[in-house]
Amino acid sequence: MKANTSVTAFTRLEFETRIERARAAMTRAGLDAIVLTSAANVEYLSGFETQFAWVTPSRPWYFIVPRTGEPAAIIPDIGYSNWRSTSWCGNVMTWPSPRPADEGISLITDHLNGFSRRFGKVGFEIGPESRLGMPVSDLFRARAALALEIEDCTMLMAGLRAIKSPAEVGRIRHICNIAGRAFAEVPATVRAGDSEKDIYRRFAASLLVKGADEVPYVAIASGQGGYGSIIMPPTNRTLRKGDVLILDTGSKCAGYFCDFDRNFSFGKPSADVARVHAALWHATEAGIDAARPGRTAADVFRAQADVLISHGFEVGNVGRFGHGLGKLLTEHPSNAPGDETILAPGMVLTIEPSAMFTGGIMAHEEDVVVTENVAEVLTPRSSPEIEIVAC
Structure with a gap:
């Protein structure tokens, strides 16, 4: 399998383990097969690497994993050589695409109808936080032609991807270090008089130069x-x-995201800014400490919220204080009230408190992995004091 040269390639055993975990989950869920169409899930189980497939809606791409039997790729002709050079799966069927009258649907339904069945159900990605990588009308056509009921497999896949292998954690740690180096240069490379667009472009370029494969997300905001x-x-x-600047990046390397931010004060911060930044830092510490096996995602939220409330701040309106992280910028679970997902070793989370105050809103974010004991911080940890850009 190809990979970024600065990280270790996934082994065949890694993918075999993922497939067997998926099959065990399918048995528990009562599914005879799952049909995957999203970039994150196709890449996760097949090892397929491409940019082309995910930036155009013209051609759908399918990876089918049966509960028993051989997985299969059903993909456009144009992707055959790309698939064979990056994926471990050699069972590939193709069609000449684009062909709107039949974008692989006949291949999919024939293939699925040929399976031995125990449950009479097949999973598609149609649940929470999903993006179906095929026309909805084609899903309706498949449902009409299948001798199987269609169920959701979104949360099944989210549960599998939530527990990262050491190799996956290594990739996330790597991109966190890249972004950390780019953040460390900001105070020396920005100045009063720069526009947000100037700073954005310079920061994104720094991430790429330092080794990020992609910079899909950089948020930026500023104000007095x-x-x-x-x-x-x-x-x-x-x-x-007198301005406060936030930069927040979701950068990728070797298929995995980081997601964290840093705040900067242009000149000496006001007492309010210094106070809220310190409170957010301590709330983050509490969230990191709460990210232990056996605790819940809601516990991680409450630990952060309690600190902010004790400092006299409102908890903001974002709905959660962090989330899962990995193949996607935001993954299951949410560090939110009511999310009782039990944390387990291998889960990677963002710890992301935010607070409302007279100057508006401020946020702080770090990335951690849950271990057998305490959480390991994957991002270069910030200081309790906001960083200052000389003016």
């Missing part, structure tokens, strides 16, 4: 004494003394 959003794209706003 705080900012109003943590999910904004760059604007032409010019930074000046």
Whole structure:
């Protein structure tokens, strides 16, 4: 399997283990097969690597894993050589695509109808936080032609991907280190008079130069004494003394994301800014400490919220204080009230408290992996004091 040269390639055993875990989960869920169409899930089980498949809606790509028997790729002709050079799965069927009248649906239904059945059900990605990688009308056509009931397999796959292998954790640690080095250079490479777009482009370029394969997400916001959003794209706003700047990146290397942010004060921070930044840092510490086996995602939220409340801050309106991380920027579970997902070794989480105050909103974020004991922080840990850009 090909991989970024700076990280270790996944072994065949890694993929065999994933397939067997998927089959065990399918038996528990009462599914005879799963049909995967999303980039994260196809890549996770097949090892397939491509950019082309996921940036155009013209051609759907399918990976089918039966509860018993050989997995199969059903893909457009144009992707055959790409598949064979990157995936361990040699059972490949193709069709000449684009062909809207039949984008592989006849191949899929014939293949699925030929399976031996125990449960009479097949899983598609149609549940929470899913994006179906095929036209919905084709799903309806498949349902009409199949001798199987269609069920959701989204949460089945989310549960599998939530527990990372050591090799997966190594990839996330690697991209966290790359982003950490890019963040460390910000105070020396930005200045009053730069626009948000200037800073955004410089930061994204730094991430790529340092080894990121992709920079799909960089949020940036700024304002006097705080900012109003943590999910904004760059604007032409010019930074000046007294501003607070946030940069938040979801960068990728070898198929895995980091997701963390850093705040910067242009000149000496106000007392309010210093106070909220320190409170967020301590809330993050509490979240890191709560990320232990046997605790829940809701426990991680409450640990952070309790610290913020004790410092006199509102907990904000984002709905959660972090989430799973891996093949996607945001994965299962959510560190939120009501998410009683039990944490287990191998889970990678973001710890992400935010607080409302007179200057607007501020947020802080680190990435951790749950171990047998305490959580390991994968990101270069920030200081309790906000970093200062000289003005």
